[in-house]
Amino acid sequence: MRVSVDHALCEANGLCVGILPEVFDLDEEEVLLVRDGELAGDEVERGELAVTTCPRRALRVTD
Ligand code: SF4
Structure with a gap:
């Protein structure tokens, strides 16, 4: 499992x-x-918690 961010949506609040x-x-x-x-x-x-916590x-989870 990997995670990626959509910078257009991220507000850099640091929760993740x-x-x-x-x-x-x-x-x-x-x-x-x-980190890749x-x-x-x-x-x-x-990682799954971070994905669900992000307001x-x-x-996103990627394979
Ligand atoms: S929790 Fe979401 S909005 Fe906050 S820094 Fe992480 S990706 Fe960005």
Whole structure:
């Protein structure tokens, strides 16, 4: 499982960063960075939580 962000929807509130900091980060310009690559172990569950928590529905799960 991988996740991706639609930057047109993301409002950079950092909720996903708090849930899964290994994958999400905000750069100095408040743009969300998403680590490329497969989620492993408990990252999968927290990745799914991040997707459902995002108030802007900006995150997507990809294969
Ligand atoms: S939770 Fe959603 S809106 Fe907030 S930073 Fe993450 S992707 Fe962007």
